[in-house]
Amino acid sequence: MSGQPLTFDATPDEMVVFLSEAEEQMELLSQDLLRLEHEGDTNSELLQEIFRAAHTLKGSSGAIGHQRMAHLTHAVESVLDQVRHHTLPVTTPMIDLLLQGVDALRVLLEEVTTLVESAIAIDDLCTGLNALTTPPPVVAQPVPGKRDESRPYIAQPPGAVATAAPSAALWRVEAQIAPECLLPAVRALQVLLALSGLGTVTRSEPTSEMIEAGQVAAGANVTLWLAPHSADDVAAQIAPTLASVLEVTVQAITPEGHTVAATPPVVPGDQTASLWQIAITFNARCQLPAARALQVVLTCATLGTVAASQPTLEEIEAGQVPVDQPLLVTVSAPGPLDAITAAAHAAIERIPEVQVAYVTPVGVGAQLIAPASSATPMPSASPTPSPVSTPLSIKDGEGAGVGPTPASHAPRMVRIDVERLDALMNLVGELVIDRTRLARISGKLGQMAHDPVLAEELTETCRHLARISDDLQDEVMRSRMLPIESVFSKFPRLVRDLAQKVGKPIDFIVEGKDTELDRSVAEQIGDPIIHLLRNSIDHGVESAERRAAVGKAPAGQVRLAARHEENQIVIDVEDDGHGIDIEVIKQKAVSKGILSAEAAARLSDREAVDLIFASGFSTAEQISDISGRGVGMDIVRTNVERLNGSITVETEVGQGTRFTVRLPLTLAIIRALLVEVAGQTYAIPLTSVVEALRIEREALRSINGRAAIALRGQVLPLLHLRDVFAELTSTGRPAAGTGRPQGSPTGDTAERAARQFVVAVRWGERRGGLIVDALVGEQEIVIKPLGNLFRSAQGVSGGAVLGDGQVAPILDIATLIKHIIATDRGTAVSQGAVA
């Protein structure tokens, strides 16, 4: 079976759409399944949503011809359908099985990319799922819940509407699939499903079989007849319900059939005159919507007889005209559609601030039947009583998001390829560089200005440009931001599985899901957090028995919280377990040879706790035999610091432990301290800088042959960057390279000897000082990768393009501090070890 090449019935473009949507549906499914387990089957909205996700997945996988996926989703859907109808109770084994189903679906989804059949067997899973389901109830359901694929969605033949829902009217819903839609059949199915939540779909064109067979063309019209569950205001619910379906435009929602008790008598009218609905949209900035609306209605009266309008004339006269909703005017006028449309456009578009969105026929004279009227005949209308209607129809006109309900504002969102955002970010980065350059040039020109007015103008322009580019940078950054939910969403499942595995009940709390962070950070932060969560569950939280013994609630609490703090995102992973026992940590560190027993005894509590981040402190084998923590905590720290972030730990024995991860909001632009070493500028990420100080030569101490200074009672080991770099760059050329003017004042040896600048830097809890020739200043820098050729250059993590167009190497503080520590201990033989 496995390993066979697969082919699917879809073009590459369709595949992309299919993949991204299938992933979304699966994500939704697994989240909702966890919610379902938590909340039970009382939340009908959740039940609908989860069922719809499964059904959409089934439809779309069927449409591309992925048999196994369709088969499995069908089994999942059948279970969910019965849960939805409360014929099947929600149980943990059921959720387990459904989650396994989703996992298997993910594997199957990969087949779409690999085009090779995976080894996963789904038969047992399907059997298990099918065993859960009981025969479906006899009640007519809008959607078939059982395997019987041939069973249509149509519960009754169209003629028998009254028996299907005796008290309900029949609504005709016309929707158009967007012409550029790649998965028309899926969209049609979604429409069908969405409507079946409101009532019984008695008939559809194309039929549900055709839709499921994929026989729907892009751009096609789908017409459905809906017998609502309840008579109240179904029309108002239909549009918002369908607004959630992508690439579908509702053309018209019209009442049909004669079953409504309150149907007004048929009004005799002009049999030859057709009824048209004209939808008019307002410009978003329209100042006087009510006045415009009145003008429109009056103008429509010149086209024919105004039968109705929405808002009604009273509402318009009262000024109740929402600018973000289309004005609908029903006009009775003879003539073909083209003529009416042309006339409407010609007449109405003379009115400022409005456009005709569309003109659509809604009936022929008296044949139009409508429920109770909410419309007012125009005073200027013909004395003949006009047919009255409350047609409700939406369609996106020129302005996206024009619709009668807030829900239809959804189309305001646009999907953008991540690569495009990255490109945009790069361009903005360059703009930032040029802005700084321009400001510099303007400054220079200002000094030698022959024309002070012009120079002033240039300065002014530069300032404005700086403001604009700052704003632009903010906006682009923001557009790249994701809520951290995209990272957090997979954790409840992970915690659930882990808790089951270790047999500890865990109460998992997630806070701050909406906190936004840059996509680049979001991509990288998942793994460290997983590590911390795993660690909390595995080692932080005690067993239920032990918790009971110390009087804690049986379920361990693990809290994951995100928030913004200044320009950082702060993520806490906290548990209410037994905390870290410092003595155990010390013993373990000594036994591992990380430090001597004497050194361990001298450590402060804080330093001792930090030992869990020491490399080599723990390996997977030893985790379970210590009461402390440490599943590769050094890796967590390294990964966090690679992102220019930091991690700290606070613990209280018996009370719990909290890890706090701090990360910059973006990885592309950081603030840095610029320093000069041997005539060249270097950048130090500001997150690593503790302080910068000027020291006199006398303050320098030599400890174990290494320079150091006393800084507030602590010894700060120093690294002379000039020496380190000179050694690294000793290749025959002057160290500063090519043609840069040597002998800048700071480069002068005598002066350098008398007075030096030290930048105290921090990496984790470790501190060190870097001796530099001069401090240049603080600047926002755009980080550029140096490329693979420089992988051996270990003291440097990247390049920054400065305001003058020069490239400044960005110092890799982690490596430099390690180097200081290593030489301090005497374990590194020479400074060359950095290279």
Next chain:
Amino acid sequence: MTQAATVTQTALDDEQVVVFDVANEAYAVNIARVHEIIRLQQITVIPGAPACVEGVINLRGKVIPVLDLRKRFSLHATEHTRASRIVVVEISGQTLGLVVDGVSEVLRIAPDRIEPPSPLVTGIDSRYLRGIAKLDDQLIVLLDLDQVLSPVEQQQLEASDLR
């Protein structure tokens, strides 16, 4: 008439190259590999970089490594002059700058003028060479750009993970 036709035909086979000087020797690379030729600009030294790598420059917002061909060919290094240029080329998908003493011209070279490399003709290691073009008044060394980087550097360049 026939002569003109022949010329056109030959022109199609000709190799178009950019000719530049390194230590008073004429070298050439195929024009298709050359992105652009820029004036020498401030090169930032990256401590710990491979020996032949001069440093990096900012090419319109992109940071690219710059190699010194004199160092590469183990010729004695000199200070750069006003005539010095950076020839921006692409090797293994990476944009690189080559520092040369000067760029002289763009030439068409007929294939029959190109001979296999001989270390006797030039002072540099023949593995960097693709051939020698013998023109009426000069010898031009055709560089094999793919050999300009050492195998280790090549590997580094091709490695997919970014540092």
